Amino acid sequence: MLGIEDPQVWLAYVSCVLSALGCVIYGALNWKEEKQVLKNSSPVSALQE
Amino acid sequence: MAVNTSALLFLVLIYLVCIFYLARLGYKKSSQTEGYMLAGRKAHPAIMALSYGAAFISTSAIIGFGGVAASLGMGLLWLVFLNIFIGIFIAFVFFGPKTRRMGLNLGAVTFPEFLGRRFESRFIQSFSGLLIGIFMPLYASSVLIGAARFLETILGINYNLALLIFTLIIASYVIKGGLLSVMYVDAFQGSLMFLGMAFLLSFTYIKLGGIVGAHQALTDMAPLVPQALSDLGHQGWTSMPVFGSQLWWTMVSTLFLGVGIGVLAQPQLAVRFMTVKDDRSLKQAVLVGGPFILMMAGVAYVVGALSNVYFFRTTGMTALEVVGGNTDLIIPEYLNQAMPELFVLFFMLSLLSAAMSTAGAQFHSMGTALGHDFYQEGLKKGKAGGSTIHATRFGIGFTILISVGLAYILPESIIARATAMFMGLCTSAFLPIYMGALFWKRISRAGALASLVTGTFGSLFWLTFVHAKEAVPLGICKAIFGKATLLSGTWTLVDPILVATPLAFLVAIIVSLKTKAPSKEFLDKCYSLSPAAENSPKPKTLSSMKEKKSGSEL
Numbered sequence: 001m002l003g004i005e006d007p008q009v010w011l012a013y014v015s016c017v018l019s020a021l022g023c024v025i026y027g028a029l030n031w032k033e034e035k036q037v038l039k040n041s042s043p044v045s046a047l048q049e
Numbered sequence: 050m051a052v053n054t055s056a057l058l059f060l061v062l063i064y065l066v067c068i069f070y071l072a073r074l075g076y077k078k079s080s081q082t083e084g085y086m087l088a089g090r091k092a093h094p095a096i097m098a099l100s101y102g103a104a105f106i107s108t109s110a111i112i113g114f115g116g117v118a119a120s121l122g123m124g125l126l127w128l129v130f131l132n133i134f135i136g137i138f139i140a141f142v143f144f145g146p147k148t149r150r151m152g153l154n155l156g157a158v159t160f161p162e163f164l165g166r167r168f169e170s171r172f173i174q175s176f177s178g179l180l181i182g183i184f185m186p187l188y189a190s191s192v193l194i195g196a197a198r199f200l201e202t203i204l205g206i207n208y209n210l211a212l213l214i215f216t217l218i219i220a221s222y223v224i225k226g227g228l229l230s231v232m233y234v235d236a237f238q239g240s241l242m243f244l245g246m247a248f249l250l251s252f253t254y255i256k257l258g259g260i261v262g263a264h265q266a267l268t269d270m271a272p273l274v275p276q277a278l279s280d281l282g283h284q285g286w287t288s289m290p291v292f293g294s295q296l297w298w299t300m301v302s303t304l305f306l307g308v309g310i311g312v313l314a315q316p317q318l319a320v321r322f323m324t325v326k327d328d329r330s331l332k333q334a335v336l337v338g339g340p341f342i343l344m345m346a347g348v349a350y351v352v353g354a355l356s357n358v359y360f361f362r363t364t365g366m367t368a369l370e371v372v373g374g375n376t377d378l379i380i381p382e383y384l385n386q387a388m389p390e391l392f393v394l395f396f397m398l399s400l401l402s403a404a405m406s407t408a409g410a411q412f413h414s415m416g417t418a419l420g421h422d423f424y425q426e427g428l429k430k431g432k433a434g435g436s437t438i439h440a441t442r443f444g445i446g447f448t449i450l451i452s453v454g455l456a457y458i459l460p461e462s463i464i465a466r467a468t469a470m471f472m473g474l475c476t477s478a479f480l481p482i483y484m485g486a487l488f489w490k491r492i493s494r495a496g497a498l499a500s501l502v503t504g505t506f507g508s509l510f511w512l513t514f515v516h517a518k519e520a521v522p523l524g525i526c527k528a529i530f531g532k533a534t535l536l537s538g539t540w541t542l543v544d545p546i547l548v549a550t551p552l553a554f555l556v557a558i559i560v561s562l563k564t565k566a567p568s569k570e571f572l573d574k575c576y577s578l579s580p581a582a583e584n585s586p587k588p589k590t591l592s593s594m595k596e597k598k599s600g601s602e603l
Contacts, residue, residue: 003264004123006288012126013351019133020343026138027336030329 054205057394061204064398065218068234068405072222075230085227085438086158086417092232092324098141098337099239100232101321104410105136105312106242106345108403109195109468114346116376118353119368120278122286123267124300125354129347136312137338146328147487148319154577157323158437160316160414161422164479167486167575168497169567175427180478180505181316182419186448187463188471189411190455196404197456202381203397216453219405223412224445227438228324231409238402243341245399246348248392249384253352256387257359266358273367286354295542302544311472311546314479317414345403349380356383412445415452420444463522469544470512470519477504477549481557489561490572496561504553511545 004010078089092100118125148163155166161181165174197212204211222230257263264287271285282294290296312318325331356368356379363386364371372378384393420440425431481500485492512519514526514535521533534541 003261003266003268004287005268006124006284008289009123009126009287012130013123015130016126016133016343016347019130019138020339020347023133023138023335023339026142027333027339030332031336034329034333 053390053394054203057203057397060394060398061401064401067237068218069222071233071237072226072230075233076222076226078229085229085441086421087320088227088229088232088324090153090324091326092229092321092330094325094330094334095337096232096236097321097325097330098334099341100235100406100410101318101334102137102338102341102345103235103239103242103402103406104317104321105132105315105407106342106403107192107195107407107468108199108400109191110346111246111349111400111403112195112199112380113377115349115353116368116379118350119356119379120376121283121290121296121300122288123350123354124289125350126347129343129350131310132312132342132346133339135310137342138335140313140318141322141331141335141338144313144319144483144487145322145331145334148322149325149328149331150578151487151575152323154574159417159422160320160479161418162426163319163323164482164486164497164501165422165426168482168492168494169571170494170498171427171430173482173494173498173501175423176501176505177316177479178418178422178427180418180474182415182423182444182448184471184474185316185411185415185418186452186455187459187467189408189415189448189452190459191467192404192408192411193452193456196401196408199400199404212453212456215404215408216449219409219412220445220449223409223416224442227441228320228413231413232321232324234409235406238406239341241402242399242406243344245396246344249352249388249396250344250348252388252392253355253359257355263355263358267355270357270361270367273361275367275369286357298539298542302542302547310480311476314475314483315472316418316475316479317410319483320414320417352383353380356380356387359383359387411452412449415448416443416445417441418444419448460522463519466519466522473512473544473546473549474505474508476546477508477553479504480550481553485557485561490576491561491566492557493561493564493566495564496557496559499560500553500557503556504549507549507552508545511548515540515548516543516545517541 001007001010002013004013075088114125114128151157151167152163155163157163157166159178161174161177164177165171193212193216196215197208200206200211200215201208206214222234254260254263257266268285268287271288274283274285278296282291282296284291290300322331325334353368360366360368360371360383368379368383369376372382384396388396420443421437424444425437425440478501481504482492482497485497485500513523514520514530517534520526520541526535527533
């Protein structure tokens with residue numbers, strides 16, 4: 001796989017990329033969550049509530 | 050290196066202007082103790098993540114480990130995975146929020162103070178401060194030497210002058226501006242490092258025929274592994290060494306466990322968890338931290354290993370043969386031969402950034418540990434005159450002098466092992482009690498104290514008398530017992546971390562269960578989810594009360 005024969009090594013290669021990708025997704029979800037919280041607590045939404 | 054020196058000097062000057070501008074920005078905001086020690090506890094998640102990563106990855110991690118990968122192969126990528134998964138994800142998501150909250154609840158401004166207050170023990174704080182104050186200069190000296198050698202080579206200036214200039218530049222902004230200046234500068238340097246490594250990876254894959262093509266070419270080179278490495282268990286650059294072989298043990302015990310897991314208990318990194326405003330900031334920081342470590346360590350290892358393909362195609366030799374066996378020269382040689390000059394110039398700045406950011410973080414941690422934790426809170430029991438900032442500045446200045454002195458005195462064989470030694474020592478001494486502090490309410494003061502002492506001296510004993518890589522160059526075992534190591538065979542390859550850390554964990558558990566548990570009131574205060582300090586005036590610490598009296602801030 002990926003030109004690397006030893007599964008122990010290509011697994012390491014793929015794990016590195018996937019774990020970094022996982023970090024991006026996890027971090028992005030938390031940024032999104034904060035935006036959502038800020039949006040919900042804005043004066044306009046407070047008035048609407 | 051064969052680069053245009055005047056162009057590089059011009060770039061370095063612009064670079065220094067940017068650094069001093071950012072350092073001044075941090076200095077202006079560091080008017081209180083928490084600003085100087087903890088960046089005001091309001092750092093932006095991205096700045097925290099870049100600062101954490103840049104402090105973590107030094108030039109030796111890029112050049113040194115890149116060279117090691119050129120020799121041992123891509124199996125080292127497991128270390129990158131550990132760095133990302135444990136060093137970033139686990140650290141930021143599980144260790145970070147609890148450290149931040151508990152640190153705020155207890156009014157701690159340093160890592161040793163965090164431990165000391167969590168276990169209500171000045172001894173733990175001052176012992177930890179002393180441990181960092183003694184052994185971190187060893188690690189810092191290796192970074193200083195690496196940076197000075199690097200400046201000597203690329204700018205063609207005298208080594209001693211390079212060491213002096215490099216140290217003075219970093220010392221000036223660390224002493225003056227504190228952690229906020231360090232973090233602003235780190236973020237800028239981290240961005241440069243990210244760009245440099247991204248270009249390096251792209252150029253390498255394009256030059257060697259794409260991702261699969263380059264890897265396949267490296268796989269096909271397996272029969273060219275030197276006989277000496279083959280005998281130790283090497284099976285090719287895209288294969289793991291033979292299970293249980295000498296090479297396998299070296300890779301697994303020192304690199305994976307020592308550097309991979311050791312990252313969790315690094316004082317200069319853990320303190321950064323206390324610099325952000327809330328738990329979510331730490332979770333957001335994961336977005337930057339994960340890709341940053343992948344681009345640093347991951348790219349260094351992949352490019353290091355792939356340099357074999359480039360050298361074989363151009364010279365008919367492996368990377369190790371091209372540089373005459375010195376792995377530290379592989380990445381510089383590869384850059385010089387394979388990369389365009391403009392890129393080499395830019396990459397030099399990335400490497401300079403890596404060294405400066407690591408050294409800056411070390412200087413700040415050593416100074417706070419010795420000045421605040423050991424001297425002010427330990428020796429003087431919090432009754433020393435003057436402010437925390439003054440004591441810390443004195444500590445930073447003192448430990449910098451020690452580091453520079455060590456850089457001149459110690460033999461190269463010890464300096465080369467300094468990073469692994471420090472990481473291993475920190476893991477054995479701090480990881481069990483740090484984890485206990487965060488995740489096990491039953492851990493007692495006596496248990497933590499016993500574990501700290503066991504981890505510290507267990508690790509020191511093993512590296513002085515058993516682990517050949519340190520015991521042989523240190524020569525203490527030889528002088529006392531007449532033989533290089535007390536044990537023989539595979540034992541001499543097993544890293545101290547594998548022995549001292551489990552022992553320290555065991556001692557922490559047994560002693561804690563046999564001694565009095567902390568009071569419920571105290572634990573409630575430690576683990577409180579909504580720290581009073583976040584909504585009300587900051588908790589008064591002994592030091593902060595003193596500072597209020599003296600009023601002698603920046």
